[in-house]
Amino acid sequence: MKSLFTLAIVAVAVLFAAPAFAQEAAASTLHNYSVIAAGLAIGIAALGTGIGQGNAVNGATQGIARNPGAYGNIFTAMIVGLALIESLCIYSLVVSLIILFVKW
Incomplete structure (x- = not known):
């Protein structure tokens, strides 16, 4: 019986404590959403x-396999293309860091 009474007191304390911390939850929610957005x-x-x-x-290796003499041209074009493709991920990283560390 005593443990039931203690449990009831703790439950009431938890219920009354929630509104006291309600104001902080809004700011925390925005931060949580920004972390999720940056991760996505x-x-x-x-x-x-x-x-x-x-x-x-895949396309570059198939092209080199068909025409080994064009290795230099294909390799150069592939490296430039890979750099441009990778830059998209780097831009996304910059945007994610801005989302995380800029105070809204």
């Missing part, structure tokens, strides 16, 4: 750039 942004960008780089290297 960099995750989707990494997925897209990974697929794009895979397709680019």
